[in-house]
Amino acid sequence: MSEAGTVMPARRSQADLVSGLGLALLMLGFGVVLAFSVGRFPVGMGDLLAALWSRISGQPSGLPAATEAVIFNIRGPRVLAAILCGAALAAAGAAFQGLFRNPLVSPDILGASSGAALGAVIGIFFSLGIFGIQALAFAGGLLAVALVYMIGSAIRGSDTVLVLVLTGVVIGALLGAGVGLMKYLADPYNQLPAMTFWLLGSLSGTDKHDLLPLFGPVLAGTLVLFALRWRMNVMSLPEEEARALGLSTGLIRLAIVAAATLVTAASVAAAGVIGWVGLIVPHLARFLVGPDFGRLIPTAAILGGGYLLVIDTLARSAASVEIPLGILTALIGTPFFILLLMRARKSWS
Amino acid sequence: MILAGENLAFGYPGRRVGQDVSLGVHAGEVLALLGPNGGGKTTLLKTLIGLQKPQGGRVFLEGRPLTDFPVSERARRIGYVPQAHAGAFAFSVRDVVLMGRTAHQGLFASPSEADRALAQAKLAELGIAHLGEQPYTMISGGERQLVLIARALAQEPRVIVLDEPTASLDFGNQGKVLRQIADLRSRGLAVLFTTHDPNHALRHADRVALLARGTLLAKGPPADMLTGPRLAELYGAKIHTLHGRKPGDTAFLPS
Secondary structure, X not given: OOOOOOOOOOOOOXXXXXXXXXXXXXXXXXXXXXXXXXXXOOOOHHHHHHHXXXXXXXXXXXXXXXXXXXXXXXXXXXXXXXXXXXXXXHHHHHHHHXXXXXXXXXXXXXXXXXXXXXXXXHHHHOOOOHHHHHHHHHHHHHHHHHHHHHHHHHOOOOOHHHHHHHHHHXXXXXXXXXXXXXXXXXXXXXXXXXXXXXXHOOOOOOOHHHHHHHHHHHHHHHHHHHHOHHHHHHHOOOHHHHHHOOOOHHHHHHHHHHHHHHHHHHHHHHHXXXXXXXXXXXXXXXXXXXXXXXXXXXXXXXXXXXXXXXXXXXXHHOOOOXXXXXXXXXXXXXXXXXXXXXXXXXHHX | XXXXXXXXXXXXXXXXXXXXXXXXXXXXXXXXXXXXXXXXXXXXXXXXXXXXXXXXXXXXXXXXXXXXXXXXXXXXXXXXEOOOOOOOOOOEHHHHHHHHHHHHOOOOOOXXXXXXXXXXXXXXXXXXXXXXXOEHXXXXXXXXXXXXXXXXXXXXXXXXXXXXXXXXXXXXXXXXXXXXXXXXXXOOOEEEEEEOOHHHHHXXXXXXXXXXXXXXXXXXXXXXXXXXXXXHHHHOOOEEEEEOOOOOOEEEEEO
């Protein structure tokens, strides 16, 4: 019972953190190299670094103008968008899984994706420009979650978290019906393919003007999630325990939901609905570095960015036409998830 | 009284569980709460520590209404040990104990080195320092109960409230937990625990309260409260009372 003789052991999992983060960064680096060197206009690492250096130093790079255009106007923005969207979905997924104390939750649990989808198809239906469609999608995602949260909070006297999830499911189904209605009413030759393509997720239309509206919300939301990392650990306890430990659970939950919804809606507005990333990547990250959100959020974000970048490179290069991202993430995600379940069930359950 | 409820009525929205309960605990005292299943013990505990709003009456902490304290201030004074459960994620035992420091930290803070040292010391006090790096999901039920006590101690509270701390533990672990309760008292903490075993209350409590159908049947010294006839009345069942050679050497068995 005495403290004498008890040596404070080194934090064993420090090694896990280094190797986990290292692996995530490696995957991201691999993704970047692959993304630039694959395509109709391959860009080698040397050219990429030369072009970047010329932007920083102000010296001419000596590269053909076409190469610079590919790097800065076409592929570069798409690479950044893929990384940002993947990071956003993975971080939001990790946050929602902790908040709902359930490792099978994904970022669309409270209707962010369904709301954004409805916003986008309405935009397409009324033939708005790309900016209008993205703005409607972003607003739709935020509004859907706000609605779910308000209804969920109005229902008192029972398990708050369960009520929120059920409300999210119900509202999500309603929004899904709305999407179905818009598709039914849409012009089948012109609008319907655009809607379908958007609903399956794609970064094919991304240019540099898309980056700022994506980067701002993703950075802000992820920073809030990271700042609340220790509170999120405590929030993954049963509600009454978290309160007994001194947490104002209502406020913290609101902050986490708002931040995670912000990044999800921004990502869905930029790239359409991409499933699986927000479900699988947090698992992989938890498998690598454990459930502590201080490690989980950065690892999941980096891993998610690299993962979606590789997927997007496949999407634009594997076939003669663009493959929707949602189809690839499902194709790769399903077997990967089953493998993970079989191999490492004990490490997170 | 460091924590006291006065004329409490308690329950859930639309359902009254108990009423007219006045009960408090002093520093350096162990109070045991006994009663049949469904008699309102857990609900009363949750009402006393502010997890449940009283439907009537008031709770006082250090002489001030409990509602005057923000949740973080409550958590620095009252440690709560719920019945152990596995949890959804494999946090290390050390991280679980560190969660007890939450009320001592700022909103965006993570545990400091001082917090880590304190958590380690609490683990050592409970004799489970070797479990620090184990996933909380992989240890036994008895170990989990000790970890949750360590977590409550990490809150550095003045009152510790334990909900059936010996339920579902084996004989050896029951003894460990009960010795810890005695140890907490010797350090001047106020301890309130619920139990289904009158023998535990008889040996380890300074005072006993009997709760049935939401009202207090009686409260007082263990020797007066824990008698065959009273227990028979409390549980509505026959009780075997065994007497040893020494006076006061008594044990109860259900019959």
